[in-house]
């Protein structure tokens with residue numbers, strides 16, 4: 001392939017690419033199956049009328065029950081086309097052109113386009129190995145219209161310390177600015193319980209994609225006690241996409257009823273894969289931050305573009321350029337594939353690094 005093709009590397013070249021002999025560390029979706037209740041509940045579903053824009057009542061009641069510790073009501077939720085739509089509606093509801101949104105890098109690759117498509121500007125807080133520098137945060141928060149936190153993070157797999165999260169809650173509360181918390185990986189944490197950011201100024205973004213392995217069903221939601229944000233999101237959604245797929249919402253409702261052992265057993269699998277890939281990369285001498293949640297790892301490599309290109313072209317291994325996530329000297333590996341494939345992929349990385 002000519003060099004210009006290498007320069008054009010983009011996620012769309014790899015999304016959905018499968019084939020004989022290809023090992024993909026690219027895709028950010030669970031390879032594990034969804035709960036069986038999610039599949040069986042679809043068989044007798046026959047109500048395909050338009051649904052409520054905010055989301056089906058039983059699903060929102062189920063979510064309110066999940067969030068009962070925070071006195072949530074079903075009217076605090078908007079069920080969306082994945083967390084992706086929840087993020088978009090939230091930014092549109094809270095921001096105006098030229099506003100600055102404070103976030104931390106490395107970041108999920110849709111954040112920057114989502115902010116910029118809404119004519120706002122991203123403002124980055126300093127981080128060290130993926131962890132937020134809280135003093136820098138406190139300074140920059142004054143300039144921001146809103147803050148976006150993602151813990152555990154895609155692409156680092158790092159979680160923010162609880163004391164940092166509590167300071168962020170307080171600083172944003174005192175400034176009276178919305179705190180958007182993308183918690184799509186909240187159930188996939190290996191080091192401690194999740195600490196959910198909360199308060200009247202918090203907008204929680206979540207999804208059934210990762211916890212319940214339902215990425216293609218496209219069900220997510222936003223949760224906020226601020227009725228003006230919820231109402232605005234519903235108004236925007238009325239004209240943008242209308243209700244979220246009603247059958248998928250039923251599946252999500254059944255996912256909520258899944259015994260918690262389902263998620264616990266999957267977390268054990270994720271953790272054992274995390275150990276294999278982290279230890280494997282340390283043995284290869286790669287500079288890497290230990291993932292504490294989600295299913296990503298972000299090693300530093302020499303010439304990341306050559307790495308991603310050659311690993312794909314010569315070794316049939318898909319990885320993602322760190323540059324897409326605001327980490328230009330790194331590459332992202334997703335370990336959403338079985339242990340044997342992870343080990344095989346690591347051997348290929350070793351071969352590449354040794355120049356063979």
Ligand SMILES: Cc1ncc(COP(=O)(O)O)c(C=O)c1O
Nearest residue numbers: 028082083084108154207209220
């Ligand atoms: C941090 C983060 N937020 C949001 C999303 C979007 O998720 P959904 O499938 O619910 O739209 C992803 C997907 O990879 C993600 O990693």
